[in-house]
Amino acid sequence: MPDSSLSAEVLGKLIVVLQTLDVLTDAEAMAAFLQPALSEIPGITTAFLCLYGEILPADHTAADTLALRCPKADSPSVSSPLCQGQDRPDLHLVAIRTPRKALGCLQMVVHDTAQLEAYKPFLVNIGHMIATVLENREIDRSLAEANAQLNGLVNELEDRVQDRTRELETAEERYRTTLATLPDAISALRAVRGETGDVVDFEWTYANPAEATWHPAASLVGTRLLGIHPEYRDLGLFDAFCRVVETGEERLMEVQHAPGHLSTTFAEYRISRLDDGVVAVLRDVTDRHASAQMLAESKERYQLLAENASDVVMLLTPGWSLEWVSESVTDVLGWSPPDLIGHAFREFIHPDDLARFLRVTGTAGPENPARVEFRFRRSDGTPHWVACRTRVRVDESGAPVAVVGGLVDVADRKATEVREQERLAELELFQRLTVGRELKMIELKKEIESLTKDNPPA
Numbered sequence: 347m348p349d350s351s352l353s354a355e356v357l358g359k360l361i362v363v364l365q366t367l368d369v370l371t372d373a374e375a376m377a378a379f380l381q382p383a384l385s386e387i388p389g390i391t392t393a394f395l396c397l398y399g400e401i402l403p404a405d406h407t408a409a410d411t412l413a414l415r416c417p418k419a420d421s422p423s424v425s426s427p428l429c430q431g432q433d434r435p436d437l438h439l440v441a442i443r444t445p446r447k448a449l450g451c452l453q454m455v456v457h458d459t460a461q462l463e464a465y466k467p468f469l470v471n472i473g474h475m476i477a478t479v480l481e482n483r484e485i486d487r488s489l490a491e492a493n494a495q496l497n498g499l500v501n502e503l504e505d506r507v508q509d510r511t512r513e514l515e516t517a518e519e520r521y522r523t524t525l526a527t528l529p530d531a532i533s534a535l536r537a538v539r540g541e542t543g544d545v546v547d548f549e550w551t552y553a554n555p556a557e558a559t560w561h562p563a564a565s566l567v568g569t570r571l572l573g574i575h576p577e578y579r580d581l582g583l584f585d586a587f588c589r590v591v592e593t594g595e596e597r598l599m600e601v602q603h604a605p606g607h608l609s610t611t612f613a614e615y616r617i618s619r620l621d622d623g624v625v626a627v628l629r630d631v632t633d634r635h636a637s638a639q640m641l642a643e644s645k646e647r648y649q650l651l652a653e654n655a656s657d658v659v660m661l662l663t664p665g666w667s668l669e670w671v672s673e674s675v676t677d678v679l680g681w682s683p684p685d686l687i688g689h690a691f692r693e694f695i696h697p698d699d700l701a702r703f704l705r706v707t708g709t710a711g712p713e714n715p716a717r718v719e720f721r722f723r724r725s726d727g728t729p730h731w732v733a734c735r736t737r738v739r740v741d742e743s744g745a746p747v748a749v750v751g752g753l754v755d756v757a758d759r760k761a762t763e764v765r766e767q768e769r770l771a772e773l774e775l776f777q778r779l780t781v782g783r784e785l786k787m788i789e790l791k792k793e794i795e796s797l798t799k800d801n802p803p804a
Contacts, residue, residue, distance in 0.1 A: 352464050359386060360468045364770065367475050376476060377402035380452070387469075389462030390454050395476075397442070397450040412455060438462065440473040444481045444762055452476075471769055478766050485759050492657055493717075493735050496752045499659075500737065531557035535571060536623040537591050545588045547572050548623065557628070583615060587624050590617045600631065658753040664738075664746040666691045678732075678755050680725035696721035696729050703734075712740050719756060731760040 363383050370376050377395035384393035392412075395402045438459075440452040452473055456462055534552035537545045553566040564574060571578065571587075578584045581601050590597050597617040612634075616627040658678050661670040667690050671683040686694075695703050699720035710716035715737040721729035736751035 353388070356387060356465065357468070359383065360465070360472070361774070363472055364475050367472070368479050373397055373480065374402055380472075384452070384454060384469075384472075387462070387465055389456055389458040389460070389465075391436075391457045393452060393454045395450070396453050397480075399450075401453070440466075440469045442473045442477045442480075444474075444477045446481070446758060449477050449480060474769065475766065478762050481762070482759060485756065489733055489754055489756075492752065492754055493715075496657075496659070496735065496750075497715075497737075500750050504739075531560060531628040533557050533566070533626045533628075534620060534623065535587070535626065536621075537588075538570065545591060548584075548587060551623070586615070586617055587626070590619050590624050591622065594619045657755075658732075660751050660753070662691060662736075662749040662751065664749065666749060669748075675753075678753065679722055679730060685725070694723045696723065707736060710736060710738055712738055719760075722753065730755070731757045 363380070366379065367376060370379055373395065380395055381393055384390055436455055436457070438454045438456045440454070442449045442451055452469065454462075454469075532552075532554040533550060535548035536551050538547040538549055540546045548571040550566040550569050550571070553561075558566060561574065566574075572584065578587075583599070583601065586597050586599050589595075596619075597615075599615045599617065601613050601615065612630070612632045614629045614631045616629070618625050658675045659672040660668060660675075662668055667688060668686045671681075671686050673683060675681050675683060675686065692700060692703075703718055703720050706718040707716040715735055717733070717735050719731060719733045722732045724730050733754040733756045734751060735754075736749055738746050739748045739750060741747050
């Protein structure tokens, strides 16, 4: 039952205070607003806002005169409030904290504790509202910073890919120029067979100048292959020559640590059959391997960065199917990346949020990223609030080629918002009931006065 000592006018002012806090720009503005506003509450002389161990008074002189201080706890948490009580009966503290951390308190100088007692629940709501507003703004700033970092990461990746593409194109052009001026080493070899008809060696029948330069001390034509290169057996080249002679199928074979007469690390052999023998074309592909390794290392660094980020980073097809997800998805949503790869992203969006998600992302493009909050289905089936930011990547013709996105965990903030909305709804209902009761009392009083006037006592 509502307390009959509550004033509808004071309750109205308290509601105004709650509704105004969210539009004030910062903590200093809140302090300037709260000091005169709370001074009008019965029993309160003046009030000050204490955040992170510092008093933010609108009137510094008044705070100094009252010798107020805001001691800070050693390890502030929800169970250990930031403000410690002082041995002063004229002070009343209201905690400013959220379910995750303590921010400070409201310090109120009280001249009548009995009058103030009825309004304590509303003051607690004001403390919760201050904490919620400040924490939400901190989360918004963190989300903005995360989005900026994601943008930087994507831009850096795109720049690296473009740089690497140009480097590869340049390397390929140099490679083609080199081939035009320095032909590949080409050899023609005839099979040498034993008594049983098996190939036991090969004999050079032709060597072009490029091949001959690798053997300055030998005249290759008429020379046995294994006599100069016995290592061809261990490298598997001799067996490859034999299979080509037997089957006629061309073979392309790469060898690492090529024969000792070559100064290359990786060599590519293209082997074709010629009569009862082979033609072998040797090409140095060391540069190609080096470029591929550099690109792989670049991708590995990017993947390492993405997988160790606190937020979830993801790559999707233009049709919104998941192609890659960072390892952090396990901590945030319980899924392992392989569980998500190949699935449509919309499969994990809560049905009540899907239409809004499609509406927001449907208008997104390369220059206008989409930002939307929705409930994502965790691996255990429960919904989890996340903030999603996506950007469409396009090719030179403007056609979409991929979607890059990130997910940020905002479940705690959403839970706090729901609790505060429920608390405000209860407060508004209580206010309506209280005001209605006051109006009925006024009407009843008027009726009594009218009856007394019309029927004076004898």
